[in-house]
Amino acid sequence: MPADNDLQQPAFNDAALARIDRVIQSEITAGRIPGATLLVERGGKVGLDKAYGSLRPDGTVAMTTDAIFRIYSMTKPIVSVAIMMLxxxxxxxxxxxxxxxxxxxxxxxxxxxxxxxxxxxxxxLVPCEREMTIQDLLRHTAGLTYGIFGAPTLVKSAYTASGIESRHVTNAKLIACLATLPLAFQPGTTWEYSRATDLLGALLERISGQTLDVYLEEQIFQPLQMHDTGFWVPPEQHHRIAEPFAIDPVTSQPVRLIDVRSRPDFLSGGGGLVSTARDYLRFARMMRNGGELEGVRLLSRKTVEFMTSDHLVGMDQASSAAMYLPGPGYGFGLGFAVRTATGAAYTPGSVGDFHWSGLAGTYFWIDPKEDLIAIWLMQAPEQRDRYRQLVRNLVHASLA
Structure with missing residues (x-):
């Protein structure tokens, strides 16, 4: 339910919803993206559940609302929830x-x-002033990094040389590689997007004694009835996989996404899952409802509040890194960017809304004040920044 319990009806402006359709279709007609799905819910009412454009870049198959997308880093909130369940x-x-x-x-x-x-x-190399904690992993302040994003450094080069960026690494090899690599920052000082959530996935395996795919299936996907979410797509469902353009039409850069047609070597807790808009809506509803969905409780209300609070408070340098992805107006909780100010950000929103996104262009946000959930799925990594802002502007304009 909305926090202030006084949403006006109707929940959406129908004319603005129609405008969303027109704008997205114009983007597809212009050849920017092959297709996408958008699901928007407010106050328990679905305002939009639409498929746009094509499932495949050749335009031969129409996009469907049950299309399966590589969600990359939208895996991170799910793994963070699994850790907090422990x-x-x-x-x-x-x-x-x-x-x-x-x-x-x-x-x-x-x-x-x-x-x-x-x-x-x-x-x-200098000693750590303190060890990284599990909280550091959850909020990306562990001192870890990625070798493949941002300006080159010697640490990033060491990551690449170690083989840690290979899709053929395993969670056991991930731990072994990280044990040989230096940290990029002192733990607890700087927000740096990193292998932290991959390491949380490896931690889940170590504690549970199960592989990450089995653990998440038993603990989260089955209870929430997320039947199309996992680390690969079974052969009988390959026809539902959304595919990108081979070459991005705006940047002219090649588009290379992970192969999800068979079980991968690397069960990446930071970016390995596939899902659908309707599956991810079930996860988002659970979070909006304070940890419960249709009688199934994964987390307590207080833990959800804790996870969606700003955990960078008091860390003056935490957001000083060149690639502070939450952006202005946002702090970071335990797996989610969390809005701390109505202004400063590039798009409308409410203090306390929380979100995350994926490399290939997927994005979701939850606004408890407006009782709003929005899920945008596409496979166009070079266009991800533009569409996060565009779709959010369009959706907020539709609120009555």
Whole structure:
């Protein structure tokens, strides 16, 4: 239910909903993206559940509302929920050092890089001032990074050289690689998008004794009836996979997405899942409802409040990194960007709304004040920033 319990009816402006259709169709007609799905719900009423354009870039098959998309980092909120379920069960404390469960990661060192006048880089290693905690992993302040995003550094080069960026790494190999690599920042100081949630997936495997696919299926997907969500698509459902253009029509860059037609070597807790809009709506409804859906409770109301609060409070330098992806007006909770101000951001919203997105262009947000859920799925990574803003503007304009 909405926080203020006074939403006006109807929940949507019909003329503005029709405009959403026109704008998205014009984007497809212009050849920017092959197709997409958009699902918008407010106050328990679905205002939009639409498929646009084509499932495949050749235009031979129409997009469907049950199309299966690679959701990449929209995997992260699901894995974060799984970790907090363990915390509620008393099986871990998020204040604990990661090395308590993964002793291979004890005694890590931090890289301090120096750039000379000629542009050459040198690096020296210093001890961690404190160990990374599970909370650090959940909020991306563990000191880890990705080797494939952002400006090049010696640490990022070391990531790439280690093989950690390969799709053929496993969660066991992920731990082994990270044990040999320096951290990019002192734990607890800087928000840096990173392998942190992949490491949470490996942690789930270590604690549960199950592979991540089995664990998430039993603990989250089956209870929430998310039947089309997993790490790969079974052969009989391959015809539902949404595909991108081979070359992005705006940037002229090649588009290469993960192969989801068979079980991968790497069950990536940070970016490996596929899903549909209707499946992800069930996860989002559970979060909007304070941890419960249709009589199934995964988390307590207080834990959901905790996860969707800003966990960067008091960390003055946390958002100073060049690639602070939550952006202005947002802090970061435990798996979600969390809005801290009505202004400052690029798009409308409410204090307390929370969201995340995926590399290939998928995006969702939940606005408890407006009792709003929106899920946008496409496969166009080069266009992801534009459409996150465009779709959010259009949806907020439709609220009555």
């Amino acid at each position: 915390a509620e069960q008393g099986r871990l404390l998020i204040s604990e050092p990661v090395s308590h469960y993964l002793p291979e990661l004890a005694n890590l060192q931090v890289a301090q890089e120096t750039v000379a006048a000629d542009g050459s880089r040198t690096m020296q």
